[in-house]
Amino acid sequence: MTHLALLLLQWTILSVMILSLAWLIDFRKIGSTFARRGLWTGSLLLILLLPGLGWIGSSAGIEWITFPGGDVIGSSNLPDPTTLSSAPLVEGKQDLEPTKQGTASPEEVFAFQPPKSITSEESRSSRLIDCLVLIWSAGCLFSMGKLLLGFAQVRRLFIRTRPACQELRSLLGEVCDEIGFRRPKIFVSSEINVPLSGGTFIPRIVFPTNWKSMFTREECRDFLIHECAHLENRDPILGHLQRLAQCLYWHNPLMLVLHRRLDALTEEMADRSVVQFGSPPVNYARSMVSLAAAATEPTPSLPGIRGMIRPRSSLENRIRFLLSEQALPLRPCPRSTRVLIPVSIFLIALFLLGCRLGEASKTNDDPQKAPLRVLYIESSPRWHYRYFKNALLTDSDFRVRCFLLSADRKFEQEHSRGEAALEALPSPEVSLRDEADIIVLGDITFEGLCQAAGASRKDEKMMIGAQFKTFVSDGGGLLFVAGEKNGAKALLLSPLGELMPIQKVAPGRHSSCTFSWTQVGKDFPGYSVSGNSEENERLWESLPKTTWVEPIESVKPGAVVLATGVEDGQSEPVTLLANQAVGRGRTLSFQVADSWRWRLESGDQPFDRFWKQTLFWVGNSSHAKE
Secondary structure: OHHHHHHHHHHHHHHHHHHHHHHHHHHOOOOOHHHHHHHHHHHHHHHHHHHHHHHHHHHOOOOOOOOOOOOOOOHHHOOOHHHOOOOOOOOOOOOOOOOOOOOOOHHHHOOOOOOOOOOHHHHHHHHHHHHHHHHHHHHHHHHHHHHHHHHHHHHHHHHOOEEOOHHHHHHHHHHHHHHOOOOOEEEEEOOOOOOEEEOOOOOEEEEEOOHHHHOOHHHHHHHHHHHHHHHHOOHHHHHHHHHHHHHHOOOOOHHHHHHHHHHHHHHHHHHHHHHHHOOOHHHHHHHHHHHHHHOOOOOOOOOOOEEOOOOOOOHHHHHHHHHOOOOOOOOOOOHHHHOHHHHHHHHHHHHHHHHHHHHHHHHHHOOOOOOEEEEEEEOOOOHHHHHHHHHHHOOOOEEEEEEEOOOOOOOOOOEOOOOOOOOOOOOOOOOHHHOOOEEEEOOOOHHHHHHHOOOOOHHHHHHHHHHHHHHHHOOOEEEEEOOOOOHHHHHHOOHHHHHOOEEEEOOOEEEEEEEEEOOOHHHOHHHOOOOOHHHHHHHHHHOOOEEEEOOEEEEOOOOEEEEEEEEOOOOOOEEEEEEEEEOOEEEEEEOEOOHHHHHHHHOHHHHHHHHHHHHHHHHHHHHOOO
16 A cells, blocks of 8 residues: 555656646747647646556666655665674584684674664554545546446447438538548437537547538538547547546646646647638637537537537637637648657656666676565465465565465465466475575474475485575575474474574473563564664564463574563563574574464564564575675
8 A cells, every 4th residue: 555655646746747847838828739739748648657657667766755664674674794794692513514703792693774663653644545545546446437437428429320411421521632631430410419529449520410400511611620620630539548647646636727728729729720721710700609509508528529519618718719810720730740749758668667677687686685585385374374475475575485285286386476386395406595595494394395395215305404404504594483283393303403593492382471582682683673662662562472382492502592481370481582503594493383463463563574574684694795
């Protein structure tokens, strides 16, 4: 919603700027009638292209406006991984190759710039933004419904018309041959009392059935010139574009100025054609007054329909213009001028598209700005799987591929847009660094992991363990999330146990437990779900208690305890979150199975920000420059 509101605000502000500039130029009467009509037509086309150009500009990183709290946590918020130390906080022997950088302070290990604070006032602003977007969407749907109803009325009107008589067709042929216009089809209808023209693909003119008793031959000739000029100037298509812009920008009052000016200028150009090829201005003005007096009802306001006497059109201004000295013959427009506006718009779009492609190429070449590749392996679609993957799949800073071990072969594994669904886990011979930056292991067993990777023999299973060790040692991130079925104990006894920061773990149990951070853990990026320290502390204190934990009894030498919990009825805290450095990579164990409950009282903010920032910190070592 916030991203759509941002784009909508950008479109509105840019449309106001375009229309204000066009109104200023038109107000000073700069240029001829055709030039001013081209100015407003070009403004209309640019406004209609703003959504597409805005998408291209947004993809290229061109942003003009930001909302409070509207920034999305991404790789751009991370520090340069090459400046961080992945060494343990406590010196000691590691099971794998230790780092050569020595001991680092918590400030060095957890150096991270927290995201912007989202206060309660900003939450209210977010709800207000969502409400405004819904109102805009409802207005668009209402306007689109009216437009579709108008199309249905136009179709019904054209279906009920009858071919015109030979006399009217002959008069139309004489007019078109004399002026050089293409000859449209002409019909008569008993449902109208003024001449009109329309038709997007098949231009046509419709006269009243009793036209002989209503008009003289000279008046018919003037009216035919007027309607042929509308068709020659592509005014029905312009009317469709106006209606489309009205649907998208119904909330912009300056669009009324655009519609009125375009309507006035199109009628002015058609009137000029009559003055040039038909009756003198005085006679033509008299004909329009007679037509307005004879017309019991004006032409219905339908999409793509241009009539002699239109609703809400100023007949007085048209007659005043005809009787003034400004009603000079309209010079034919050069072909080069007709294509100037669309060519200019095409060049602008091409330029922004080039910016987008260049930015995309730059992003692909720069691993610091590339999306974080996440491989999430889970046994079954538990509640944590549902909310965890939903938070990542909608974020462009992540490229996620999920794999459920219990899923049927016909089930398409979930993935981010643009990624291919996994049919099986990478085989032992494949380098995991080519597949992901961070791997998340949920409530699984090592046997199930090997079976999904096609490893059945003992030597193949040992290759799976070595595959994960190489992945982490080379800079990959590995995240273990406890579950109620298998838990960390199942993996601790497998070859993957060497990568876990856990030395001994207690059996998992249902227990009401508070989640609190150690002093060192408060420097961890996942702690900062809000930039304001007081708001951040309040958020963590307001989170509901977890109901299933698998406490860590002891951690390995060199591992760091980040968070603990106190179970109801107990006084001693138990360890729930720990991490360690392995080679150039990081591993982290989270011993709570139902962190999704944090969403119940505090919304998506704590849950989403905790996991996104945790993933980026655990996986950012894989973005380090070689």
